[in-house]
Amino acid sequence: xxxxxxxxxxxxxxxxxxxxxxxxxxxxxxxxxxxxxxxxxxxxxxxxxxxxxxxxxxxxxxxxxxxxxxxxxxxxxxxxxxxxxxxxxxxxxxxxxxxxxxxxxxxxxxxxxxxxxxxxxxxxxxxxxxxxxxxxxxxxxxxxxxxxxxxxxxxxxxxxxxxxxxxxxxxxxxxxxxxxxxxxxxxxxxxxxxxxxxxxxxxxxxxxxxxxxxxxxxxxxxxxxxxxxxxxxxxxxxxxxxxx
Amino acid sequence: xxxxxxxxxxxxxxxxxxxxxxxxxxxxxxxxxxxxxxxxxxxxxxxxxxxxxxxxxxxxxxxxxxxxxxxxxxxxxxxxxxxxxxxxxxxxxxxxxxxxxxxxxxxxxxxxxxxxxxxxxxxxxxxxxxxxxxxxxxxxxxxxxxxxxxxxxxxxxxxxxxxxxxxxxxxxxxxxxxxxxxxxxxxxxxxxxxxxxxxxxxxxxxxxxxxxxxxxxxxxxxxxxxxxxxxxxxxxxxxxxxxx
Amino acid sequence: xxxxxxxxxxxxxxxxxxxxxxxxxxxxxxxxxxxxxxxxxxxxxxxxxxxxxxxxxxxxxxxxxxxxxxxxxxxxxxxxxxxxxxxxxxxxxxxxxxxxxxxxxxxxxxxxxxxxxxxxxxxxxxxxxxxxxxxxxxxxxxxxxxxxxxxxxxxxxxxxxxxxxxxxxxxxxxxxxxxxxxxxxxxxxxxxxxxxxxxxxxxxxxxxxxxxxxxxxxxxxxxxxxxxxxxxxxxxxxxxxxxx
Amino acid sequence: xxxxxxxxxxxxxxxxxxxxxxxxxxxxxxxxxxxxxxxxxxxxxxxxxxxxxxxxxxxxxxxxxxxxxxxxxxxxxxxxxxxxxxxxxxxxxxxxxxxxxxxxxxxxxxxxxxxxxxxxxxxxxxxxxxxxxxxxxxxxxxxxxxxxxxxxxxxxxxxxxxxxxxxxxxxxxxxxxxxxxxxxxxxxxxxxxxxxxxxxxxxxxxxxxxxxxxxxxxxxxxxxxxxxxxxxxxxxxxxxxxxx
Numbered sequence: 009x010x011x012x013x014x015x016x017x018x019x020x021x022x023x024x025x026x027x028x029x030x031x032x033x034x035x036x037x038x039x040x041x042x043x044x045x046x047x048x049x050x051x052x053x054x055x056x057x058x059x060x061x062x063x064x065x066x067x068x069x070x071x072x073x074x075x076x077x078x079x080x081x082x083x084x085x086x087x088x089x090x091x092x093x094x095x096x097x098x099x100x101x102x103x104x105x106x107x108x109x110x111x112x113x114x115x116x117x118x119x120x121x122x123x124x125x126x127x128x129x130x131x132x133x134x135x136x137x138x139x140x141x142x143x144x145x146x147x148x149x150x151x152x153x154x155x156x157x158x159x160x161x162x163x164x165x166x167x168x169x170x171x172x173x174x175x176x177x178x179x180x181x182x183x184x185x186x187x188x189x190x191x192x193x194x195x196x197x198x199x200x201x202x203x204x205x206x207x208x209x210x211x212x213x214x215x216x217x218x219x220x221x222x223x224x225x226x227x228x229x230x231x232x233x234x235x236x237x238x239x240x241x242x243x244x245x246x247x248x249x250x251x252x
Numbered sequence: 253x254x255x256x257x258x259x260x261x262x263x264x265x266x267x268x269x270x271x272x273x274x275x276x277x278x279x280x281x282x283x284x285x286x287x288x289x290x291x292x293x294x295x296x297x298x299x300x301x302x303x304x305x306x307x308x309x310x311x312x313x314x315x316x317x318x319x320x321x322x323x324x325x326x327x328x329x330x331x332x333x334x335x336x337x338x339x340x341x342x343x344x345x346x347x348x349x350x351x352x353x354x355x356x357x358x359x360x361x362x363x364x365x366x367x368x369x370x371x372x373x374x375x376x377x378x379x380x381x382x383x384x385x386x387x388x389x390x391x392x393x394x395x396x397x398x399x400x401x402x403x404x405x406x407x408x409x410x411x412x413x414x415x416x417x418x419x420x421x422x423x424x425x426x427x428x429x430x431x432x433x434x435x436x437x438x439x440x441x442x443x444x445x446x447x448x449x450x451x452x453x454x455x456x457x458x459x460x461x462x463x464x465x466x467x468x469x470x471x472x473x474x475x476x477x478x479x480x481x482x483x484x485x486x487x488x489x490x491x492x493x494x495x496x
Numbered sequence: 497x498x499x500x501x502x503x504x505x506x507x508x509x510x511x512x513x514x515x516x517x518x519x520x521x522x523x524x525x526x527x528x529x530x531x532x533x534x535x536x537x538x539x540x541x542x543x544x545x546x547x548x549x550x551x552x553x554x555x556x557x558x559x560x561x562x563x564x565x566x567x568x569x570x571x572x573x574x575x576x577x578x579x580x581x582x583x584x585x586x587x588x589x590x591x592x593x594x595x596x597x598x599x600x601x602x603x604x605x606x607x608x609x610x611x612x613x614x615x616x617x618x619x620x621x622x623x624x625x626x627x628x629x630x631x632x633x634x635x636x637x638x639x640x641x642x643x644x645x646x647x648x649x650x651x652x653x654x655x656x657x658x659x660x661x662x663x664x665x666x667x668x669x670x671x672x673x674x675x676x677x678x679x680x681x682x683x684x685x686x687x688x689x690x691x692x693x694x695x696x697x698x699x700x701x702x703x704x705x706x707x708x709x710x711x712x713x714x715x716x717x718x719x720x721x722x723x724x725x726x727x728x729x730x731x732x733x734x735x736x737x738x739x740x
Numbered sequence: 741x742x743x744x745x746x747x748x749x750x751x752x753x754x755x756x757x758x759x760x761x762x763x764x765x766x767x768x769x770x771x772x773x774x775x776x777x778x779x780x781x782x783x784x785x786x787x788x789x790x791x792x793x794x795x796x797x798x799x800x801x802x803x804x805x806x807x808x809x810x811x812x813x814x815x816x817x818x819x820x821x822x823x824x825x826x827x828x829x830x831x832x833x834x835x836x837x838x839x840x841x842x843x844x845x846x847x848x849x850x851x852x853x854x855x856x857x858x859x860x861x862x863x864x865x866x867x868x869x870x871x872x873x874x875x876x877x878x879x880x881x882x883x884x885x886x887x888x889x890x891x892x893x894x895x896x897x898x899x900x901x902x903x904x905x906x907x908x909x910x911x912x913x914x915x916x917x918x919x920x921x922x923x924x925x926x927x928x929x930x931x932x933x934x935x936x937x938x939x940x941x942x943x944x945x946x947x948x949x950x951x952x953x954x955x956x957x958x959x960x961x962x963x964x965x966x967x968x969x970x971x972x973x974x975x976x977x978x979x980x981x982x983x984x
Contacts, residue, residue, distance in 0.1 A: 021365035022309055024454035033362070065266055096837070104880040105828070105898025111441050111478075118277070119475050121265035148836040153894065154439040155476070162885065162892045166837025168685040173659075184476055188435060195398040197355050197656040210268035212471060220464055227456060231363050232399070232428055234355075340593070348636040349584070349654025392592040397650065404650045406641065410593025412929040415905075441900040509853035510797055512942035521850070553754055599929050599966075606765070607963050609753035642927040643964070672964055676923060683886040685843050698756040700959060708952055715944060719851050720887070720916055722843075 011037040011091065013245045015201055015235030018227060035174075035201065035235065039249060043172040044088035044095045046141070047157065047179030047186040049077055054138035062133035066120055073180065073208060077141055080206045081178045084239040085141075087246035094170050097143045098163065098179070098189065100135055101151040102128040112154060157189040164196060174199045176242060178206035182225035190233050200234030202226070203242055255281040255335065257489045259445055259479030262471055279418075279445065279479065283493060287416040288332035288339045290385070291401065291423030291430040293321055298382035306377035310364055317424065317452060321385055324450045325422045328483040329385075331490035338414050341387045342407065342423070342433065344379055345395040346372040356398060401433040408440060418443045420486060422450035426469035434477050444478030446470070447486055499525040499579065501733045503689055503723030506715055523662075523689065523723065527737060531660040532576035532583045534629070535645065535667030535674040537565055542626035550621035554608055561668065561696060565629055568694045569666045572727040573629075575734035582658050585631045586651065586667070586677065588623055589639040590616040600642060645677040652684060662687045664730060666694035670713035678721050688722030690714070691730055743769040743823065745977045747933055747967030750959055767906075767933065767967065771981060775904040776820035776827045778873070779889065779911030779918040781809055786870035794865035798852055805912065805940060809873055812938045813910045816971040817873075819978035826902050829875045830895065830911070830921065832867055833883040834860040844886060889921040896928060906931045908974060910938035914957035922965050932966030934958070935974055 015035045019028035052060040053069035054077045063069055088095055102124060106113055116122050128135060143149045150163045157163045167175075175198045179186050186207055190200045204226050215221040230236055259279045263272035296304040297313035298321045307313055332339055346368060350357055360366050372379060387393045394407045401407045411419075419442045423430050430451055434444045448470050459465040474480055503523045507516035540548040541557035542565045551557055576583055590612060594601055604610050616623060631637045638651045645651045655663075663686045667674050674695055678688045692714050703709040718724055747767045751760035784792040785801035786809045795801055820827055834856060838845055848854050860867060875881045882895045889895045899907075907930045911918050918939055922932045936958050947953040962968055 017359075017362055019365070020310060020363055020454070023312060024310060027456070029457075031362075066264060066268060068267060103894045103897070104882060105894050105901055107901040109903070110897070110901045111438055111443050115261075115438065115476070115478065118261055118275075119264055121263070150836060153897070155435065156439070159436070159439050160892065160894045160897060162835045162837050165683070165685065165835070165842070165885070165892060169837055169839040169842045171661075171841070183472065188432070191399065191432060192403070194355055194359065195400070195403050195653070197653065199355050210264070212271070212468070213273075214462070214467065215464065218458070220459065221468060223458065224456070224465060224468055228427065232359070234359065347650045347653070348638060349650050349657055351657040353659070354653070354657045394592060397653070404648065404653060406591045406593050406648045409591070409598070409641070409648060409927070409929065413593055413595040413598045415597065417903075439897070441897065505847075505850055507853070508798060508851055508942070511800060512798060515944070517945075519850075554752060554756060556755060599926055599931050603749075603926065603964070603966065606749055606763075607752055609751070643923065644927070647924070647927050671960065676920070679887065679920060680891070682843055682847065683888070683891050687843050698752070700759070700956070701761075702950070702955065703952065706946070708947065709956060711946060712944070712953060712956055716915065720847070722847065 009039065009249055011039050011042060011245050011249050013037060013201060013237055014241060015237055016230060017235050018230035020231055030230070033235070037174045039091055039093060041171055042093050042174040042176065043167060043170060044085065044093045045098065045175050045177045046081065046085065046095065047098045047177065047189055048100060048181070049081060049097070049141045049179050050099045050135050050137055052133040052136050052138055054078060054140050060133045066122070067134050076206060076208055077138075080203070080239045082140055084178055084203055084206055084242055087243040088176065091246035091249050093176070094172070095144070095147045096163070096166055097147065097149045098152055098157040098185070099137075099149060100128070101153065102130065103153040106153070155185045155188040156192045157185070158192040158196070167198070172198070174201070177202045178239075180207065181209040182207035182222055183209040187225055187228065190229060194233045200229070202229050202234065202236045203239045204236040205238050253283065253493055255283050255286060255489050255493050257281060257445060257481050258485060259481055260474060261479050262474035264475055274474070277479070281418045283335055283337060285415055286337050286418040286420065287411060287414060288329065288337045289342065289419050289421045289423075290325065290329065290339065291342045291421065291433055292344060292425070293325060293341070293385045293423050294343045294379050294381055296377040296380050296382055298322060298384050304377045310366070311378050320450060320452055321382070324447070324483045326384055328422055328447055328450055328486055331487040332420065333388075335490035335493050337420070338416070339388070339391045340407070340410055341391065341393045342396055342401040342429070343381075343393060344372070345397065346374070347397040350397070399429045399432040400436045401429070402436040402440070411442070416442070418445070421446045422483075424451065425453040426451035426466055426473075427453040431469055431472065434473060438477045444473070446473050446478065446480045447483045448480040449482050497527065497737055499527050499530060499733050499737050501525060501689060501725055502729060503725055504718060505723050506718035508719055518718070521723070525662045527579055527581060529659055530581050530662040530664065531655060531658060532573065532581045533586065533663050533665045534569065534573065534583065535586045535665065535677055536588060536669070537569060537585070537629045537667050538587045538623050538625055540621040540624050540626055542566060542628050548621045554610070555622050564694060564696055565626075568691070568727045570628055572666055572691055572694055572730055575731040576664065579734035579737050581664070582660070583632070583635045584651070584654055585635065585637045586640055586645040586673070587625075587637060588616070589641065590618070591641040594641070643673045643676040644680045645673070646680040646684070655686070660686070662689070665690045666727075668695065669697040670695035670710055671697040675713055675716065678717060682721045688717070690717050690722065690724045691727045692724040693726050741771065741981055743771050743774060743977050743981050745769060745933060745969055746973055747969055748962060749967050750962035752963055762962070765967070769906045771823055771825060773903055774825050774906040774908065775899060775902060776817065776825045777830065777907050777909045778813065778817065778827065779830045779909065779921055780832060780913070781813060781829070781873045781911050782831045782867050782869055784865040784868050784870055786810060786872050792865045798854070799866050808938060808940055809870075812935070812971045814872055816910055816935055816938055816974055819975040820908065823978040823981050825908070826904070827876070827879045828895070828898055829879065829881045830884055830889040830917070831869075831881060832860070833885065834862065835885040838885070887917045887920040888924045889917070890924040890928070899930070904930070906933070909934045910971075912939065913941040914939035914954055914961075915941040919957055919960065922961060926965045932961070934961050934966065934968045935971045936968040937970050
């Protein structure tokens with residue numbers, strides 16, 4: 009049995025000045041070799057009616073992100089579970105070797121006003137999972153320090169141990185952690201399908217109109233990494249598989 | 253002696269809705285531990301008065317890129333050489349293990365209409381260097397297959413063998429190969445300064461006005477990777493070093 | 497159809513003082529997911545009746561190694577080819593980024609009296625292939641600098657692009673380059689079978705009697721990495737596959 | 741100030757049949773760029789007068805190993821601390837992505853009669869630290885799954901964040917986890933000095949006389965990786981530094 013999903017990509021030819029643009033392809037995913045990867049859906053604030061005073065500044069809860077988690081990612085995860093796909097989570101943590109000389113830590117201080125050596129000490133509300141999206145029993149959670157889930161982590165061996173070749177990916181944010189993770193997944197031969205209603209990045213003043221930062225993050229994936237589809241398409245594909 | 257360079261970065265705090273924006277910092281680079289990295293400045297077409305019928309479609313010579321190479325990158329490289337910084341080149345090649353099953357090869361077919369198994373066989377005009385920017389004697393050229401210069405290459409050991417800690421980076425394109433390479437450089441503890449007039453990416457129809465794809469590629473570096481400066485600032489810093 | 501091969505391993509339990517020792521297991525290899533890997537079978541001197549004045553000192557031709565190449569490795573490779581297994585070669589080269597500060601280069605000077613910055617400049621008789629074992633058309637040759645074939649090379653993507661899961665391995669030497677390569681193959685989930693009559697390492701004065709260095713190199717593989725078999729067993733397995 | 745240490749290595753030239761053998765070199769280590777790495781000194785049983793019924797079979801406490809930890813490694817660590825060298829620990833753990841298909845897990849079952857999916861679930865006496873050698877406050881502990889401390893771990897970024905270039909290494913066992921870790925350290929440009937009285941491996945029946953497995957593990961390091969010295973030499977070097 010095959011998971012049949014319409015993947016969208018972007019044609020940059022015949023020239024960058026005049027690209028053909030979007031096209032679609034019927035993808036056939038082998039459910040025995042397909043994984044469902046959730047990137048950085050961490051943080052309190054996705055459950056109902058709780059207060060999280062530790063979440064402020066760039067970590068302040070965003071109602072749009074909350075809706076994406078609850079209304080798009082959680083149903084997609086449920087579909088993946090029903091189809092028997094392994095669900096794997098990536099999350100950030102404070103790695104034991106980090107120091108005041110670590111370039112990424114210094115970058116975070118100057119661009120985010122966050123000293124991860126303090127703010128990311130566990131437990132904290134920033135990195136804790138909300139109940140609604142917390143990993144289930146037996147679902148591996150891979151801790152990373154940098155943007156890519158493949159850098160100095162066990163993600164690749166986790167996927168290999170399940171013989172995974174195709175990856176359906178959701179999470180945050182589309183430009184940074186998810187974007188860099190799927191790029192490196194493609195390097196390693198994984199065929200990637202990002203559910204494009206299950207991702208988001210922040211917008212700069214110059215890009216807010218038209219939400220161009222997120223549009224470009226998705227476009228980059230469609231041009232340079234793999235495919236996109238919607239969570240509804242994915243859920244329907246999983247349902248067909250179960251019904252087949 | 254120190255190479256003193258004003259680096260620009262971008263402050264995303266206090267909140268994504270209301271970011272403080274650009275700021276500058278005086279960087280002190282140790283010339284004995286700084287390298288000059290040129291990413292993917294390959295391709296015939298940057299020299300004068302030659303015809304290159306093999307360069308068409310997405311590889312067609314672009315006068316803006318040609319000007320960046322000749323008027324910005326080449327002078328910056330000359331400044332780096334005068335200051336005694338090691339110059340390292342990254343380039344693409346057709347790696348021996350690539351097959352018709354390689355995901356990146358299939359991606360290139362559908363999004364670029366290029367089968368690298370044919371088009372990248374050497375020699376070809378796509379990957380050959382123009383004389384103006386070809387590596388000099390003793391300047392290492394590192395071949396890569398994927399976007400990042402760190403994936404399955406000797407780049408990291410090349411930099412370590414020179415005890416390099418800071419990297420001044422130029423080349424193409426700002427979003428894909430250069431962008432992914434500097435991201436991974438930061439993971440590995442390199443402090444990155446991209447010369448922002450020495451980079452470029454292609455624009456989509458939605459981003460052409462305002463050249464927002466390139467703006468965002470630079471903004472991403474300033475927010476999430478390191479610093480930017482201009483080639484004029486870098487050349488002046490190198491001149492001060494020589495004069496000091 | 498399945499490639500059926502008897503693999504030998506070593507049981508260290510119930511205790512290191514009293515190990516159970518060797519045991520065998522019938523391995524079923526899927527020919528569509530099995531590769532044949534030849535490690536460092538480079539060097540002139542394996543062909544007939546040629547003189548190679550460039551091969552001296554630690555590179556002096558060794559008649560036992562020559563016999564292993566010609567009488568064991570070449571027939572095993574022929575069996576692999578007949579069975580349709582992809583044949584992949586690893587070899588050493590002088591990588592472009594190496595400097596006088598590279599630790600491995602300095603190690604080679606003090607322990608081998610070889611400055612690879614000179615001795616390994618190509619062309620040379622040390623790293624050239626003898627005709628009898630040179631890669632055939634379309635058989636990928638992966639260049640490495642360090643002992644392991646996985647360090648800063650395209651070996652892993654070469655194997656992934658062929659969907660390889662099991663590896664039959666031959667070459668030199670059992671302790672260093674082959675030993676470190678198969679160790680790292682196991683990390684990455686490859687099931688390894690080394691053909692133990694197709695490997696060898698040099699002996700120290702303390703180990704010459706009983707050829708204990710090679711015995712231990714094979715024992716390490718059988719205890720800590722994977723399986724061993726003989727080239728005759730492998731050839732018979734391939735013949736059964738062809739005959740099946 | 742410099743840490744001055746006599747390093748021993750092994751000369752394999754002019755030929756493997758007639759090697760010159762051991763030689764020594766005065767090493768000058770910069771204390772600001774030198775780290776002290778303890779590999780796999782885990783396990784209950786190194787403290788006094790405790791019972792550890794969970795330690796049996798291949799994990800049974802070994803009085804020789806206990807003495808090495810208490811009388812050689814602990815004093816060397818104290819000297820390193822006095823000299824201000826960062827102390828970094830490697831240890832094994834059960835990584836979240838491991839499955840019944842993981843090749844290393846299956847290997848452990850057949851060669852060690854240990855199913856790590858059960859035996860390594862924490863807490864357990866196998867992987868817990870004895871008090872005498874447990875990491876001190878602020879000393880990073882890096883968890884690994886495979887033999888090498890560099891595979892899918894944060895070891896390299898931990899060392900880079902401290903600008904470490906030279907590594908003094910102790911622990912277990914000399915052939916497998918320590919041996920593979922120092923091999924990969926050398927690849928990455930670290931100059932390695934193993935304290936040879938602070939390491940050990942198990943012996944096979946064929947190697948017990950003369951403890952040839954451990955001799956060869958040390959010889960491999962001296963021939964192919966770096967240097968060795970004794971813990972007494974290292975402690976004296978540290979004392980000279982403090983006294984200088």
